[in-house]
Amino acid sequence: MTEQPPGRKEKAAPVIRDLASKIACGTYGPGRKIPSLRKLSERYGVSVSTARRSVKALADKGMLTFLHGSGTFVAEKRSPADRRFRIAAVAATFGVNAMNTCTGIAVNGILDAADELGIELTTIPMRFEEMSDARLEALSGGFDGVILLGGYDGILSSPRPVCAAVGLSMHDSCGGLFSLIELDPFRATELAVGFFRERGVREVAVAGHARPAHRLREQLFRDAWQSVGTLLFPPDDTPGEYRPERGIYFTCGAAALAAAEAYHAETGRELGRDYPVLCFDGHPLFVDRPHRNLPTLAINLRLAGVAAAEECLRRITCPGSASRRIYIAPELYPGE
Numbered sequence: 001m002t003e004q005p006p007g008r009k010e011k012a013a014p015v016i017r018d019l020a021s022k023i024a025c026g027t028y029g030p031g032r033k034i035p036s037l038r039k040l041s042e043r044y045g046v047s048v049s050t051a052r053r054s055v056k057a058l059a060d061k062g063m064l065t066f067l068h069g070s071g072t073f074v075a076e077k078r079s080p081a082d083r084r085f086r087i088a089a090v091a092a093t094f095g096v097n098a099m100n101t102c103t104g105i106a107v108n109g110i111l112d113a114a115d116e117l118g119i120e121l122t123t124i125p126m127r128f129e130e131m132s133d134a135r136l137e138a139l140s141g142g143f144d145g146v147i148l149l150g151g152y153d154g155i156l157s158s159p160r161p162v163c164a165a166v167g168l169s170m171h172d173s174c175g176g177l178f179s180l181i182e183l184d185p186f187r188a189t190e191l192a193v194g195f196f197r198e199r200g201v202r203e204v205a206v207a208g209h210a211r212p213a214h215r216l217r218e219q220l221f222r223d224a225w226q227s228v229g230t231l232l233f234p235p236d237d238t239p240g241e242y243r244p245e246r247g248i249y250f251t252c253g254a255a256a257l258a259a260a261e262a263y264h265a266e267t268g269r270e271l272g273r274d275y276p277v278l279c280f281d282g283h284p285l286f287v288d289r290p291h292r293n294l295p296t297l298a299i300n301l302r303l304a305g306v307a308a309a310e311e312c313l314r315r316i317t318c319p320g321s322a323s324r325r326i327y328i329a330p331e332l333y334p335g336e
Contacts, residue, residue, distance in 0.1 A: 015044045015054035021108040023063055023074055024089075024123050030076045034064065061115075084118045085316055087309070088139065091149040092127050101286055102301055103149050106168060109305020110147065117313050128152065133159040140165065145312040148178075154211035164315030168308045169281070171213035176323045179311045182213065183281060183299045184327035189220040191297055191332045192249055192278055193228060199276045201247035202229035207239045207259070209252035217251040217280055239277075247276040253283030257291050264290040272335045285333060293335040299328045 019040075022028050035043065040051040055072055058064045065075045089110055091103045107123060114121050124139065131152050140146050140161035148165070153172035160177075167178040196204055204225055208218040225231050234240030239248045239259050250256035256279035263271040271277055272284075272293035282298025284291040307326055315321055 011046055011050045012054045012057065015040065015046060015051060016057050017108060017111075018044070019054065019058055020061075020063065020111050021104055023058075024107055024111055024121055026123055026125065028074045030074050032074050033071050034074065036071065085144040085313065086120050086122065086142075087114075087145040087147060087312055088122050088124050088143045089147045089149060090124045090126050090131075090139070090152075093125060102282065105301040106149055106305035106308070109302035109307075110309045111305075112302070113306045113309035113313075117309060119309060119313065128155055131155050133157055136161055144316050147308050147312055151211040151213060153178075153213075164312050166308050166312045166315070168304055169213065171211075171216055173323055173325070179315060179323040180325045181304050181308045181311065182325065182327055183297070183330050185213075185217050185220050186327075187329050188217065188280065188297045189224050191330065192221055192280075193224050195278050195295065195332060196225075196247040196249075196276060197228065199247070201245065201276050203232060203245065204229065204247040204249055205232040205234050205240045207234060207248060207250045207252070207255055209255060211252075214251040214280075221249060221251075242271075242275050244275065247278070250277065250279045253279055253281040253296070256280075256294060256296075257283055257287060260284075260291050260294050270294075282333070284335070295335045296333050297330045298333055299330050304328055 019034070028034055037048050037051045037055065040054070041048045044051070055064060059066060059072070063075055064072050066072055089107055093103065110121055113119065122143070126135070128151070133156055136156065136159045140163045143163050145164040145166070146161060148167045148170060150169055153167060153170040153174065156174055159174055165178045166181065167173070168181045169183070170178060170180055171182060173180055206218050206221060208214050222231055232240065239250070242248070242263070250259065256277070260271040263269070270290040270293045272295055277294065279294050279296040282296050282301070284294040284296045285298055307328065311324065311326065315323070
């Protein structure tokens with residue numbers, strides 16, 4: 001049977017999804033003019049008519065508005081009448097290219113769920129050092145639910161949000177206040193042990209991080225590896241000396257990228273090709289070389305965003321319901 005070409009909706013869907021994510025993340029803020037149809041068609045590799053359908057679909061949702069003779073702009077107010085619940089997504093950064101960052105892809109999943117669940121999403125950039133119990137409590141008063149994207153649990157102590165709260169990539173539930181969506185650290189440990197054993201590694205250095213999720217990853221790997229080989233803990237959570245026979249397990253993706261960048265600057269070579277190293281949480285998937293050759297454990301972030309939105313809505317519509325910890329199984333990406 002001859003394969004049918006993709007329909008009009010399928011061609012427009014990636015454009016709609018990326019533009020919606022850029023609007024949600026603030027890349028295109030309220031009142032800002034978006035690129036012309038011709039520029040959109042060139043950027044996304046689609047026809048002008050497909051770009052036009054994509055823009056119209058977002059205008060129909062109230063996200064864009066047309067001004068005759070001036071162009072297409074992000075709507076100043078986006079509160080369709082059929083959206084009942086207001087949810088805030090908080091992250092340290094949403095990135096200029098929303099669909100090429102961990103946070104942007106997770107927000108895209110929240111947006112997918114929002115259309116079906118009747119949710120109005122607001123994104124709020126907040127650096128980790130800006131977060132506090134008081135800031136979260138004040139923020140939560142303006143929404144029905146709040147989703148924290150990233151390791152804010154390393155900063156919060158005893159927050160009292162006044163709305164439903166969900167943490168994505170957090171581990172500490174703050175006494176059961178947060179439902180949590182996490183990369184399954186138990187499955188990740190199994191994959192990490194298998195990764196190093198397949199490469200004949202007997203000695204592994206763990207480069208960790210102070211946040212709760214990273215400490216758990218470190219502890220689980222320590223418990224699993226002690227019956228397999230030797231475990232090293234370099235000072236100050238640095239990777240230590242690189243050796244062909246020594247594996248390095250980065251429990252923090254940002255630390256892994258920094259190490260790969262420093263190695264490349266010093267040698268002109270790629271760390272992931274030269275040594276048996278493994279990175280937790282998928283950061284190398286969203287950056288250019290020399291990081292793309294860094295093996296990593298990662299989850300489907302879009303599905304994680306969907307799960308976060310669904311869990312937040314459950315907490316909103318069932319007041320007093322217990323928080324939950326939802327694990328998503330990771331996959332091992334060996335690098336290019």
